[in-house]
Amino acid sequence: MTEHSEDNKTRIISNALYFSEVQRMLDEGKEVRIRIKGGSMRPFIQDGDSILLQAYRGGALQPGSNLLARHQGKYVFHRYVGKKNGQIVLAGDGNLVLREYIDPIDIIAVALVHFPQNSPKEINLNHSRARFRGLAWYHIRLLRRVVAKLNRMAQP
Amino acid sequence: MKLRSDLVLRTIGSDHLIVDPSQDSIDLSTVYTLNSSAAWLWEQLKGKEFDQTTIVELLCDNYEVDVEQAQSDAKVLLGDFEKQGLLEK
Numbered sequence: 001m002t003e004h005s006e007d008n009k010t011r012i013i014s015n016a017l018y019f020s021e022v023q024r025m026l027d028e029g030k031e032v033r034i035r036i037k038g039g040s041m042r043p044f045i046q047d048g049d050s051i052l053l054q055a056y057r058g059g060a061l062q063p064g065s066n067l068l069a070r071h072q073g074k075y076v077f078h079r080y081v082g083k084k085n086g087q088i089v090l091a092g093d094g095n096l097v098l099r100e101y102i103d104p105i106d107i108i109a110v111a112l113v114h115f116p117q118n119s120p121k122e123i124n125l126n127h128s129r130a131r132f133r134g135l136a137w138y139h140i141r142l143l144r145r146v147v148a149k150l151n152r153m154a155q156p
Numbered sequence: 157m158k159l160r161s162d163l164v165l166r167t168i169g170s171d172h173l174i175v176d177p178s179q180d181s182i183d184l185s186t187v188y189t190l191n192s193s194a195a196w197l198w199e200q201l202k203g204k205e206f207d208q209t210t211i212v213e214l215l216c217d218n219y220e221v222d223v224e225q226a227q228s229d230a231k232v233l234l235g236d237f238e239k240q241g242l243l244e245k
Contacts, residue, residue, distance in 0.1 A: 017169040022184060031181035050185035115185075 019075050019108075022068075026055035026109055033115075036077060040092030041066070044134060048117040051077070051125070053109035061088070064131025066111040071100045077111070081138045091138050096145050158205055158244040159237070165190070165198050174198070174242060188240055193219065194233060208234055 025032050035050045045051065045066075053068055061067075061080055067090060068077050078090040078100060088107065090100040114123040114130075123130060137144075166173045172195035174188040190198060193215075200214055211230035215221055221229070237243050 014169060017171070018184075021166065021168050021173075025177075025182050025184070029180075030177065033181060033183045033185045035185040052181065 015075055022053070023108055026053065029055070031112065032109075040094045041077065041079075042094035044093050044130075044137075045114055046117065050115045050117070051111045052113040052115070054112050056107045056110050058104070061107075061110070062126060062131060064135040066114075066125050066134075067107050068109040068111070069100075069102050070106040070108065071102050075108075076100055079134050079138065081135065093134060093137055096141055096148060157207060159198065159201055159203075160242055160244050161203065163242060165195060165202075167195070172198075188242065197233065 022032050022034060031052055031054050033050050033052045035048065036045055037047060039047050051066070056067070063080060063082065065080050066077065067080050067088075068075065069088075069090060070076075071090070076090060076092070078092045080088060081091045081099070082089045084101065087101045088104060090102060092098065111125045114125050115121075116123070125131070162176070163174050164177055166175055170192075172190040172192065174190065176183050196218075197211060197214060201210070204210075208227070208230045211233060212223065212226045215226035215229060216223060219226075
């Protein structure tokens with residue numbers, strides 16, 4: 001009758017419903033810990049790692065911070081990499097080309113801490129080192145595309 | 157035994173989740189889900205002292221199950237509650 005998400009019996013709850021609950025709790029002023037699904041933030045955040053979120057209530061954003069935001073009716077957890085024409089530009093660390101352009105109002109939360117799945121480590125995501133490392137990784141996308149292409153060509 | 161009073165049952169759409177809201181933060185990275193009858197039982201048992209017999213009686217009074225089935229369901233449920241740390245120590 002009960003299921004536990006760490007029990008290899010993970011239940012899928014609709015993203016929209018799940019995030020409306022996350023948002024409700026953030027609105028109550030709580031910090032909320034969620035699990036990351038997918039590899040769009042690799043190599044820094046892996047599928048299954050969790051992060052601690054704090055509601056975004058306007059104000060200055062730190063470049064390189066990790067944001068939970070609404071984008072085209074979906075939810076993304078990506079890095080803030082810059083601004084363009086008054087919009088916020090987000091990019092997944094694991095993505096080579098894709099960027100998301102959102103309005104500040106679409107930002108739901110800023111991530112504070114990263115908890116890798118198989119380690120007791122807690123990483124402060126807003127420390128300048130973590131942010132600059134992420135931004136540097138974004139700015140070498142062209143190089144990463146070349147490497148990815150070479151890797152593909154090298155495969156039989 | 158008693159259910160942990162610090163846990164909260166939330167219904168999201170058709171899913172029932174047990175969340176652990178500590179003082180200032182809520183862990184939604186590991187959530188317990190209950191089916192609708194377990195969620196109903198959770199509401200009935202909340203704040204009360206109970207044992208397996210309480211659950212069997214609740215099940216028999218409100219669902220069309222025989223005592224044997226209710227006993228086995230109650231045992232599984234209690235085992236799960238205990239394993240997941242949902243009971244007060």
